[in-house]
Amino acid sequence: xxxxxxxxxxxxERLNVSTxxxxxxxxxxxxISPQTKKIISDVAAEMGYTPNFMARNLSSRKSNTIGIxxxxxxxxxxxxxxxxxxxxxxxxxxxxxxxxxxxxxEIERKHIQTLLSMRVDGIxxxxxxxxxxxxxxxxxxxxxxxxxxxxxxxxxxxIDTVFVDDRGGAFKAVEHAIKLGYKKIAHFxxxxxxxxxxxxxxxFEDAMKKYNLPVNKDWVCRGGFGxxxxxxxxxxxxxxxxxxDLIFTVTYPVALGIYMAAxxxxxxxxxxxxxxxxxxxxxxxxxxxxxxxxxxxxNLIAEKSMEILLEKINKTEEITxxxxxxxxxxxxxxxCINFNKKK
Amino acid sequence: xxxxxxxxxxxxERLNVSTxxxxxxxxxxxxISPQTKKIISDVAAEMGYTPNFMARNLSSRKSNTIGIxxxxxxxxxxxxxxxxxxxxxxxxxxxxxxxxxxxxxEIERKHIQTLLSMRVDGIxxxxxxxxxxxxxxxxxxxxxxxxxxxxxxxxxxxIDTVFVDDRGGAFKAVEHAIKLGYKKIAHFxxxxxxxxxxxxxxxFEDAMKKYNLPVNKDWVCRGGFGxxxxxxxxxxxxxxxxxxDLIFTVTYPVALGIYMAAxxxxxxxxxxxxxxxxxxxxxxxxxxxxxxxxxxxxNLIAEKSMEILLEKINKTEEITxxxxxxxxxxxxxxxCINFNKKK
DNA sequence: ATCAATAAAGTTAGCGATTAAGTTACTGTT
DNA sequence: AACAGTAACTTAATCGCTAACTTTATTGAT
Numbered sequence: 001x002x003x004x005x006x007x008x009x010x011x012x013e014r015l016n017v018s019t020x021x022x023x024x025x026x027x028x029x030x031x032i033s034p035q036t037k038k039i040i041s042d043v044a045a046e047m048g049y050t051p052n053f054m055a056r057n058l059s060s061r062k063s064n065t066i067g068i069x070x071x072x073x074x075x076x077x078x079x080x081x082x083x084x085x086x087x088x089x090x091x092x093x094x095x096x097x098x099x100x101x102x103x104x105x106e107i108e109r110k111h112i113q114t115l116l117s118m119r120v121d122g123i124x125x126x127x128x129x130x131x132x133x134x135x136x137x138x139x140x141x142x143x144x145x146x147x148x149x150x151x152x153x154x155x156x157x158x159i160d161t162v163f164v165d166d167r168g169g170a171f172k173a174v175e176h177a178i179k180l181g182y183k184k185i186a187h188f189x190x191x192x193x194x195x196x197x198x199x200x201x202x203x204f205e206d207a208m209k210k211y212n213l214p215v216n217k218d219w220v221c222r223g224g225f226g227x228x229x230x231x232x233x234x235x236x237x238x239x240x241x242x243x244x245d246l247i248f249t250v251t252y253p254v255a256l257g258i259y260m261a262a263x264x265x266x267x268x269x270x271x272x273x274x275x276x277x278x279x280x281x282x283x284x285x286x287x288x289x290x291x292x293x294x295x296x297x298x299n300l301i302a303e304k305s306m307e308i309l310l311e312k313i314n315k316t317e318e319i320t321x322x323x324x325x326x327x328x329x330x331x332x333x334x335x336c337i338n339f340n341k342k343k
Numbered sequence: 344x345x346x347x348x349x350x351x352x353x354x355x356e357r358l359n360v361s362t363x364x365x366x367x368x369x370x371x372x373x374x375i376s377p378q379t380k381k382i383i384s385d386v387a388a389e390m391g392y393t394p395n396f397m398a399r400n401l402s403s404r405k406s407n408t409i410g411i412x413x414x415x416x417x418x419x420x421x422x423x424x425x426x427x428x429x430x431x432x433x434x435x436x437x438x439x440x441x442x443x444x445x446x447x448x449e450i451e452r453k454h455i456q457t458l459l460s461m462r463v464d465g466i467x468x469x470x471x472x473x474x475x476x477x478x479x480x481x482x483x484x485x486x487x488x489x490x491x492x493x494x495x496x497x498x499x500x501x502i503d504t505v506f507v508d509d510r511g512g513a514f515k516a517v518e519h520a521i522k523l524g525y526k527k528i529a530h531f532x533x534x535x536x537x538x539x540x541x542x543x544x545x546x547f548e549d550a551m552k553k554y555n556l557p558v559n560k561d562w563v564c565r566g567g568f569g570x571x572x573x574x575x576x577x578x579x580x581x582x583x584x585x586x587x588d589l590i591f592t593v594t595y596p597v598a599l600g601i602y603m604a605a606x607x608x609x610x611x612x613x614x615x616x617x618x619x620x621x622x623x624x625x626x627x628x629x630x631x632x633x634x635x636x637x638x639x640x641x642n643l644i645a646e647k648s649m650e651i652l653l654e655k656i657n658k659t660e661e662i663t664x665x666x667x668x669x670x671x672x673x674x675x676x677x678x679c680i681n682f683n684k685k686k
Numbered sequence: 687a688t689c690a691a692t693a694a695a696g697t698t699a700g701c702g703a704t705t706a707a708g709t710t711a712c713t714g715t716t
Numbered sequence: 717a718a719c720a721g722t723a724a725c726t727t728a729a730t731c732g733c734t735a736a737c738t739t740t741a742t743t744g745a746t
Contacts, residue, residue, distance in 0.1 A: 016723080017726090018725070018726050018727080020725080020726070020727080021724085021725060024724095024725090030723090030724095031723080031724060031725070032723095032724070032725080033723075033724060033725095034726080036725090043723095055731090057731095058730095058731050058732065058733090059730075059731050060731085062729070262746075
């Protein structure tokens with residue numbers, strides 16, 4: 001026994017009023033008297049009325065929906081950001097359409113297309129490692145749909161962005177290491193084509209230069225942002241018998257890869273090889289030794305992104321663009337706290 | 344310069360055909376000749392046509408959208424499941440509306456309401472720890488919207504469910520420990536009001552009974568599924584000077600809490616206190632020692648849930664309900680591999 | 687040559703809401 | 717008494733698209 005869902009007109013018919021009266025009453029429109037409102041909303045509740053999103057959005061030309069595009073979600077950083085965005089959206093009466101590009105530019109493109117199809121009121125996106133064709137963003141812009149780029153941002157002018165102080169954060173980590181006494185410092189840099197990779201690399205370089213330390217090419221490894229890359233890069237250096245004293249990694253999964261490799265090779269962290277990474281995650285403090293890092297306040301990133309987006313959605317007149325940099329902090333735990341000379 | 348988005352009628356006008364012809368052509372309807380289709384889709388692409396989801400769905404009374412409700416997402420288990428569901432949905436041309444209840448039954452209720460509003464074609468849900476009022480699920484059912492309960496499932500008849508063999512898995516872990524020689528075994532059980540908590544507890548009890556070991560009330564702690572609970576419960580036992588030899592935890596974050604507490608107290612795992620948990624997560628192998636566990640194949644859970652849901656969506660006639668149990672495995676790493684007598 | 691069958695469109699009528707533009711009936715002002 | 721003003725509704729017109737018919741050629745079988 002499937003109840004066809006109740007429509008405004010069903011309520012209207014039963015109460016012998018017009019559909020519009022019911023619509024207005026339920027939206028608390030001043031045209032309707034308090035008594036009528038009361039009666040209508042009572043009956044609506046009794047009949048189990050659920051407004052039809054599609055119809056409402058189609059006729060009002062607003063979707064009250066925000067689209068999100070992230071490269072992945074089974075990952076602390078994005079998971080937390082999404083959760084925060086979610087909460088803020090909820091408070092502001094917006095729905096979230098979450099899409100995951102899986103680091104695939106083609107999928108990303110399709111998702112954005114879908115979001116446009118759904119007529120979302122705005123989009124928050126963190127682009128994939130490989131996104132190079134930015135034309136889709138032009139399309140979004142030309143449709144008048146506000147879009148905020150977060151964390152991973154394309155190199156194009158006139159966009160709203162919220163990003164972490166990657167360069168400064170990386171600098172902070174490496175400078176700290178140098179001050180401890182480290183000189184043989186490697187950097188597992190991930191993808192340096194994308195802003196976060198490039199800037200973290202530059203921050204690393206800044207620090208090395210400032211203290212007149214040479215940047216050893218063999219110790220700047222590129223590849224990916226995941227565990228596998230960290231594991232393999234470390235193994236490679238080990239095989240070449242060319243291990244540094246400390247490795248600064250572009251993300252924490254990369255550091256995890258090092259932990260795994262070191263454990264296999266029976267090397268002790270931080271004594272045989274020391275590590276510090278960019279990016280915080282709850283598990284780091286459970287590692288042995290607890291992994292030190294540069295924190296990225298995910299809640300701030302989410303807050304600022306939503307703030308900008310909601311502003312854009314609500315006022316269409318002035319077209320200014322904001323770039324907000326989120327500060328980082330050095331979080332010292334069990335690594336990179338002493339200089340450990342290799343024996 | 345905001346381009347109002349292109350409509351079917353804009354394309355129709357330009358080509359001097361009817362709107363319906365364009366609609367059919369773009370949906371590859373056999374009514375339209377190949378040549379016409381080609382012309383229309385070329386022009387549509389050129390004009391940058393994006394179908395209006397709302398209008399399409401309203402008119403066709405199908406949304407091609409699946410709603411998901413989970414308690415949280417910044418968590419490996421749910422994160423992976425969502426990612427898998429996402430992929431399957433994508434392949435089958437469905438969109439996902441993801442909602443997060445944050446373990447709050449009230450929020451959960453609202454989300455389900457919203458999903459109904461959006462006229463999703465089906466729902467996959469993992470309920471909150473505290474969901475007790477199941478009336479909303481009746482509403483969903485009476486609306487004819489297929490719903491699949493996954494992992495955390497309510498105790499009501501005639502529903503489709505996909506769940507892990509919690510009792511058997513827990514039994515497996517505890518039996519393994521007992522066979523190693525452990526007798527003083529505690530269980531940090533989380534919330535035993537919800538199926539997963541209760542069944543894992545029962546599995547623990549089964550094993551203890553089978554080997555004639557007493558279940559010590561002080562060693563069965565209840566509270567939550569998170570790190571904090573693990574930490575606090577462990578500290579409490581420690582203060583009472585009542586530590587067991589091994590603790591079987593209901594989730595891996597609870598085990599993480601124990602790792603943290605042990606590290607603070609300078610107790611060595613697995614020698615001073617041994618641990619094994621229910622639930623796998625990528626990070627476990629990076630812990631020191633790597634944490635042994637009962638695995639829950641998240642991809643299987645996702646696959647089966649989607650399989651059932653899609654089936655339900657596609658055939659409305661027969662009303663049968665499926666309950667699928669996903670098997671678990673014992674994954675031994677660095678804990679619970681030897682019997683460590685407390686000194 | 688006639689008629690049924692098919693191909694390839696075109697027409698009509700909503701889907702379930704909302705916005706904008708009327709109606710009434712009543713109130714109060716001068 | 718006449719008229720403007722307002723409160724509380726109603727009517728009409730879409731929103732952009734699709735399902736279900738209907739129409740018009742064109743083809744082939746008899």
